[in-house]
Amino acid sequence: MLLRTTDPFREFDRLTQQLLGTTNRPAAMPMDAWREGDRFVIELDLPGVARDSIDIDVERNVLTVRAERPARNGDWERLAAERTTGTFSRQLVLGDNLDLERIEAGYDDGVLRLVVPVAEKAKPRKIEIGSSAPSEPAAIQS
Numbered sequence: 001m002l003l004r005t006t007d008p009f010r011e012f013d014r015l016t017q018q019l020l021g022t023t024n025r026p027a028a029m030p031m032d033a034w035r036e037g038d039r040f041v042i043e044l045d046l047p048g049v050a051r052d053s054i055d056i057d058v059e060r061n062v063l064t065v066r067a068e069r070p071a072r073n074g075d076w077e078r079l080a081a082e083r084t085t086g087t088f089s090r091q092l093v094l095g096d097n098l099d100l101e102r103i104e105a106g107y108d109d110g111v112l113r114l115v116v117p118v119a120e121k122a123k124p125r126k127i128e129i130g131s132s133a134p135s136e137p138a139a140i141q142s
Helices: 008-020
Strands: 029-037 039-045 055-059 062-069 087-094 104-108 111-117
Touching: 062 111
Parallel strands: none
Antiparallel strands: 029 039, 039 111, 055 062, 062 087, 104 111
């Protein structure tokens, strides 16, 4: 079986996608996000990344995820290289209606899962209706 190792157009396309990403697929950290009731869920694909190389920061309303997938070193000949290596990051601007103090993070099977609850102040609430009729005039006592 012959493995063709050079295709200049494919290599150029791959390099362009890795460096610039596309609007449909970012270069290094594909993401899905959705809302489940009173929380937002964000999942980022990080296959081959060690848990201890992932760093998650929140500053103001910006959530930053950094991760590193080290390059393999050794005495061997590379036949194909389509997976990105090195350090990469992704930033998400989160709305004011989220509780950034209570973000939960889990990492299983190469997927980083972040759960961001909706802030209490942003949740719908019922307003009690009181009486707006004027109160009875008070008797003046002398």
